[in-house]
Amino acid sequence: MTTTNLAVLVPLLPFLGAAAGLLLGRTAPGFVRPLAVLPTLASLVLATVVALRQGGDQAIDAATGLTPTGSVPIELALHIDGFAALVAVLVGVVATCVQTYSTGYLREDPRYPSYAALVSLFTSAMLLVVYSGDLMVLLVGWEIMGICSYFLVGHYWETPEARAASIKAFLVTKLGDVPFLIGLFALATDAGSFRITKVLGTVASGGLDHPTLIALLLLAGVAGKSAQFPLHTWLPDAMAGPTPVSALIHAATMVAAGVYFIARLLPVFAASQAAMIVLAVMAAVTMLGSGLAALAQDDIKRVLAYSTIGQLGYMTGALAVADRGAAVFHLLSHGAFKALLFLAAGVIIHAAGTNSLAAMSRMGHLRARVPDAYWTMTVALLALAAIPPFSGFFSKESVLGAAEHVATGHTEQAPGAAGWTVLIAGLITALLTAAYAMRLWLLAFRGRGADAPDHGRQPLTMTVVLWMLAAPSLAVGALAYRVLPDWFDGRDLTPTLTTSVLGTGVALIGGIVTYAAWRHTTALAARVPLGAVAAHPEGDAAQVEAEAIASHAPVYGGVAYAPDPADPGRLLLGPLHRHAAVGFHLDAVYRALFVRPVQAGASLVRFLDREVVDTYVRGAGALPRWLGIAVRRAQTGNVQTYVSALLAGTVVLAVAAVLVATGA
């Protein structure tokens, strides 16, 4: 088969798997697991073949027009360059791991068939976004991901947190998608085509009339999808979904889509200095804020969620300094270790029976219960903290190196201010990242107190996947030498000495300071007993997690917060802790800015409907009702009254008839 045909099959197979899974879920439950895993695995194999055949050479372009659609044509188009090929392989790897893991994680879940089908659909939509060469087709995948995330985040819809989180995820991303759609239209109007190649050609020849406006509109959609400030608030709440979904959304799909989109259309953004500055500031604020917030979270998955936001900040930072090679490199390595972190967190939550770090820090020997999760999570956290030689170090250094290049004026592609912003924010965030990674590791695995509950080994499907993902978390960094630059723009991705020393230095400082703080506070842990574990620790992991999510707010007073004086994050953040735990009150701001006005508008409409419109309706009904009341009074039930009335009427009629007959 030609490479084009193989590439078409890559998004198509999970889609067919999803359709078959939805149709057969009830009638043939035995086929659900193969139908979930095998198409994804097959599309991973095909994506690998496509990537090998493409080999980072000339981009593969293919297009077929379906039907004339008026002014600007919409075509089913493929555009596979080195970025697309590698990101598709990442999506395939993570999706396969997540599907395999889910067979163990949700093995007793009654809604597993629809869950697996939606994950397949999600994967297929992301692969469509990755391979698409036409912006409208890309938008289709983009929106399918939006609706799938709504369903998947709300998988535990019995809990109010999950219902609220799914609606929030959908609405917040839609808030960005509306400007995004307008931006796409504006871009296509200027370029005369939705084809990415033609758009890039137009940009190269300077044919773009409103680069800043278009870039900022597109940026809104990207901020929503990739959870960048100020539209990131949906992502921590999306932790109410099952852990494999979090891994899928956070590692390879959904949030990666926004970064990948900018990487594809980077010349459009680079055409506007203002957009690049905005991108840099957005990245810097996102990185710093999420780093601080991650240090204050109590839910292990929310820590990881904020870390995802921060790492995405690195990627947008790399894009702000016009180095998409570094951005996609970090996307790849982050995809591997973040998927690993989430899947390991799922195992830990199952073993501990709680998602609260405060409760875990009061359990002894949790790491002995889940040795696989312990070792793989240690690897992933080291990669997250960018400690050499793990993959995160190389990709993060490539970002910082690119920022340094721009800041010192070596390249002219991006404004120097953007370079400085990204570099400084990136270094501070490296410190914060190491600090919260260290805190998570210490609280989860170095707890002291009563032994963690023991309910046997975790399912094999769940632990094998962890080791499968640990390999790329260790080894992807080596690709920075020689291999990856060929696939990407050919820019050097190897770490430079200055940023390596600075980045690793601040990371080590962050880790050591957190360790010292933990040593200082850990004595307090025994004095303040805390913690609640799931009611059914022997159930499957999904049930344990749903119970943990449902019980967190009633036990600790909030989904993100626990009154734990032994938390090193509390000591490190000081008075900032209270604000960081709630994400710096951004939800409250949104509540005041959007939710309240909408609710006020709704109550106004309700008032108009109830009091104004209904008044006319009631007024129209009043006259007949009064007449009815008058007539009803005659109905006394006394037959003799009726007969009297009949007689009176007869007499009147008779008299009238006589008068008429006599002509009077």
Add this chain to the structure above:
Amino acid sequence: MHLAYPAVLSALLFCTGLYGVLARRNAILVLMSVELMLNAVNLNLVAFDVWLSKTAEETLHSGQALTLFTITIAAAEIGIGLAIVLAVYRNRGTSDIDKLRDTAESHDTDGPDRDALTAPQAEKAEATA
């Protein structure tokens, strides 16, 4: 005999019956009053038939034939009426017309909602009655 005598008699009978129907409380007496009114009409029919047949060449005496019909039907009617009154008396312990007001519109009903609400109650009342 002059026509005025039976006519006046029947008018008196009719008025007596009418009074009985409108004023008596006992259902049986009301029925008897209805009979009085019927018989007043019968009397009229016979009297006018005789008066008309005096001048006619030949006649079918249809008025008197109609009287026979009326008497027959009145007998059937009074049978059914008395049976109903008996049944009502057995059910309610009274045959007082003033107290048989089930068809009355209750005074507190004032809107469509309340009608819907009282409908099952009314059905229940009928069922127990």
